[in-house]
Amino acid sequence: MHLGHVRTDDGVSPVIGVILMVAITVVLATIVAGFALGLEERKMDTAPNAEFEFDYDSGASTLEITHANGDEVREDRVTIKGHSNGPKTPDWTGDTDTDDYFSAGATYTATGVGSDDTVKVVWEGPNGDSTTLATWEQ
Numbered sequence: 001m002h003l004g005h006v007r008t009d010d011g012v013s014p015v016i017g018v019i020l021m022v023a024i025t026v027v028l029a030t031i032v033a034g035f036a037l038g039l040e041e042r043k044m045d046t047a048p049n050a051e052f053e054f055d056y057d058s059g060a061s062t063l064e065i066t067h068a069n070g071d072e073v074r075e076d077r078v079t080i081k082g083h084s085n086g087p088k089t090p091d092w093t094g095d096t097d098t099d100d101y102f103s104a105g106a107t108y109t110a111t112g113v114g115s116d117d118t119v120k121v122v123w124e125g126p127n128g129d130s131t132t133l134a135t136w137e138q
Helices: 012-044
Strands: 050-057 062-070 078-081 107-111 118-124 130-137
Touching: 050 130, 062 118, 062 130
Parallel strands: none
Antiparallel strands: 050 062, 062 107, 078 118, 118 130
């Protein structure tokens, strides 16, 4: 009879199976989290979908710009370009929000606007990209 060293592999298979299942779960969670965070980051970098209305007063050379509808917009990302007092990052009034965003109902009055000017409401993204949200021409 041989009483030497006996080797059994009975407990190895379940342990390896558990380790592989944990590893697969961690990899999948990392992939899903990266995808979800990536989508949120891209969403924040896209231009808002907003509509603006314009009311021009030629006697006073002013153009009232009103956020008529759509997404709320971050104030420091919007400039008004194309008139003698522009470009300017406006302070929107009449907005019910107290944070750094403005929404429908907020207005800004641009001064020094001539009848031959082309005034643009421009959104500037964090990566230096820009999108014209609205354009006014007489």
